[in-house]
Amino acid sequence: MVEKTFTITHEAGLHARPATALVNAVNSFTSDVNLEANGRTVNLKSIMGVMSLGISKGVQVKVSANGSDEEAALEAVERAIKAEELGV
Template identity: 40%
Template sequence: MIERTLTITNRAGIHARPAALIAKVANRYVSDVFFLKDAMKINGKSIMGVITLGATYKSKLTMQCDGPDEAEMADAIEHVFANHFEE
């Protein structure tokens, strides 16, 4: 399992468009991905799950990837966050 801490760097936080992008990238892989914030743990392949995190600007999330292609998945999702969700 790979675990990384990600920071929301776009001012709008995670709303519908970034959530859809995160889920789209996550669903390209076989591995499972979960995001943890406060007491919540959600499936990163679910758009609604990602939205329910309520992640705002400068929020920190823990990403956990587990499976055969976990490293590639973690790198791809981290890239989406680093690019401010392509906004």
């Protein structure tokens, strides 16, 4: 399992458009990819799950991946976060 923590810096937080970009970034991977924030963990392949977290600016999120392509999945998430200017 691999994991990385990011701080959301976008003024609007993790809203619908970037959330969709994150989900799309990991859907092609076979690994389980989870997003943890505000004491809850959801499947990052589920847009409803991601949106249910209500992640606002300043919140730290942890992304974890577990499976045969876990490293590539985590790299895809990091690229999507940077492309959407969501955080660091």
